[in-house]
Amino acid sequence: MERILTAKINYLAQHTDHHLFLLTYEQSGAPLAFELDKSVQYIPIDNIIPLRKDYSLLKWLIKYLNARKQFRKNIMQEIEQTNPDIIICNVYSFSVIDIIIRIATSLDIKTVIESHTKLSSTFMSYKFHYNKTLYYLTKKWDQTILHRLKSTSCVVALTKQDAIDWKPYVKNIIVIPNFITIEPQLVKDYSVKRVITAGRYSYEKGYDMLLQAWAIVIKDYPDWQLHIFGDEDRSPYIKISELLKIRDSVFLHPSTTDIAKEFSKSSIYVLSSRYEGFGLVLAEAMSCGLPCISFDCPYGPREIINDGEDGLLARYKDIKDLANKISKLMSDSCLRYNLGKQALKNIMRYEPQTIMNRWINLFDTL
Numbered sequence: 001m002e003r004i005l006t007a008k009i010n011y012l013a014q015h016t017d018h019h020l021f022l023l024t025y026e027q028s029g030a031p032l033a034f035e036l037d038k039s040v041q042y043i044p045i046d047n048i049i050p051l052r053k054d055y056s057l058l059k060w061l062i063k064y065l066n067a068r069k070q071f072r073k074n075i076m077q078e079i080e081q082t083n084p085d086i087i088i089c090n091v092y093s094f095s096v097i098d099i100i101i102r103i104a105t106s107l108d109i110k111t112v113i114e115s116h117t118k119l120s121s122t123f124m125s126y127k128f129h130y131n132k133t134l135y136y137l138t139k140k141w142d143q144t145i146l147h148r149l150k151s152t153s154c155v156v157a158l159t160k161q162d163a164i165d166w167k168p169y170v171k172n173i174i175v176i177p178n179f180i181t182i183e184p185q186l187v188k189d190y191s192v193k194r195v196i197t198a199g200r201y202s203y204e205k206g207y208d209m210l211l212q213a214w215a216i217v218i219k220d221y222p223d224w225q226l227h228i229f230g231d232e233d234r235s236p237y238i239k240i241s242e243l244l245k246i247r248d249s250v251f252l253h254p255s256t257t258d259i260a261k262e263f264s265k266s267s268i269y270v271l272s273s274r275y276e277g278f279g280l281v282l283a284e285a286m287s288c289g290l291p292c293i294s295f296d297c298p299y300g301p302r303e304i305i306n307d308g309e310d311g312l313l314a315r316y317k318d319i320k321d322l323a324n325k326i327s328k329l330m331s332d333s334c335l336r337y338n339l340g341k342q343a344l345k346n347i348m349r350y351e352p353q354t355i356m357n358r359w360i361n362l363f364d365t366l
Contacts, residue, residue, distance in 0.1 A: 001092070001116050004280060006034035007181045011356045013037035018363075021082050025049075025071060025096075043082075045074045049095050052127065057134070064095075072099050079103055086153075086366060091115045094122040098148040110153040110366040117277035118299055119165040121204075153366055156359075158278035161299040174362065177303070178280045179355035180347070184287040185264035190337040193224040195326065196266040196290075198259055198281050201232040201252075203274065206295065208240055209319050210272035215244040216323035221330045222249070229253045229262060263288040267336050268329050272322065276300045286310065286347040291339035293325045310343040 013020055013036075020040045025047040036042060047070055050063040075096075079087070087104050089097050091113055104111045120126060125139040146169045154172045157163040163173045195214075199205040207228060214226050226249060228237070234252045241250045256262060259281070263269065269285040271294035276282075279300035285292050286304070292311040294301040295318075305311035312329070314322040329336050348354075 001090070001277075002033045003181055004178045005090070006032070006036060007179070007352070008356065008359065009040055010037045011352055012359075013039045015356070016360060021084065023075075023078060025074070025093075041082075043078055045071075045078065047071045047074050052134075068096060068099065071096050072103070075100060076103055079107065079109070084109060086110045086112060086363060088112045088114055089152075091117065091119070091122050094145065095124060098145045101149055101152050105151045111151075112362070112366075113149065113152050113155045113170075115155060115157045115162055115166065115277070118162060118275050121275070154362065156362070159299040159303050161303075162277075176355060176358045176362070177350060178278050178283070179352045180284050180287045180350050181280070181352075182260045182284045182287070184284075184289075185260040186344075187267065187289045187340055188264050190267050190291075190340060191333045192265065192267045193221070193330075194227060194266040195224060195268045195270055195330075196227045196229070196262055196285075197270050197272065198229040198255075198262075199271075199273070201228075201230045201234050201237060204276075205230070206272035206274050206297075206317075207237050209295075209317065209322065210270060211237065211240050211244060211246065211250065212319045213272070213323040213326060214250065215246050216320070217327045217330065218246055218249050220327065224330060225249050225251060227251045227253060227262065227266070229256050229259060231255045259284070260288055263290050266290060267333070268293065268326065270322075270326060271295065271301060273297050273301075274317070279304055283347055283350050286343035287350075289340040289344040291329060291336045291343060293322070293329065295322065304347075306346060310339055310346045312339070 009020055009022060012018055021043060022040055023043045025045040027044045049067050050060055052060050055063060087109055089100050101111050123142040125135050125142050128134040128138050149169055152170055155166050155170045156174055156176050157166060158177050160175055163175050166173050237252055241247045263285050269290045269292040271282050275298045282292055282294060282301060283304050292305060294305055294313055296302050296313040296316050305313055307313040312325045314325045
């Protein structure tokens, strides 16, 4: 999300005469992950929204309400000073997004909510399924925030599926997908026996299911390798691969700053996610001419891959079907080549200029 956000801001800085500000509220002095264009004014606000897991319920509630109060004061000050025409809010700011919308509305400033993931995963109640009382209370609060978002000017969803989820809450919704941010490096050899995937080592990425599928296919294709790249804790997946007795063919890497290079050394990409906000890494793998397989998960893959034409879709959470699709590509280098070449053509619809022209047109209509 940080990468694509920075890329969008820099594109606007380099191709328009808009005055651009980036405001963060939980950076805590850490440097930005990606370099901003020098014309963009960066405004960090040291305003941490407390996490429930760090405190007792009562203490967390008090800290959360106090943090919202301080955030309201800080954001009001910055909005009054910068006096923007449009404020774009990321949906990951759900716990305070209503404050931004209310202040902007009172000052007659247009607002855009940018949705980067499935809507329900941003709700406060999403994290409290383990406790019925907390779930009920936070769900009520979610509904209060959502009600206050009705006055936003527009929601920009990454996928048609996500746009449907927003319909009960806002009037104006449009779909603008992410654009490809990497410099593509084309696949060097479609006969190489190397499968790749990339993303955080987290539950939603479904690596546990991928490893189970790999345990099936490796029996027939023992000379193939699976390479996974990502941040966060790899130890649970090391344990799974050891239990499945596939450790010799599975390589769990940290994240890399040059994923395109890794794409170019592979001949298959697999996305095993339980859900995606869009699936940018899938589109970027295709931009390197890499044939891709993905679960038909919410949200994104079915809007990126044309099944059987430029990639393959496996039934959602069907580990055997995922294994069958991987085996199908492993057994046929000609199919890998044909899918990869078609992916290279079809994915051009996600070029930066094409996508950012849609954003610029949106700004002009607000």
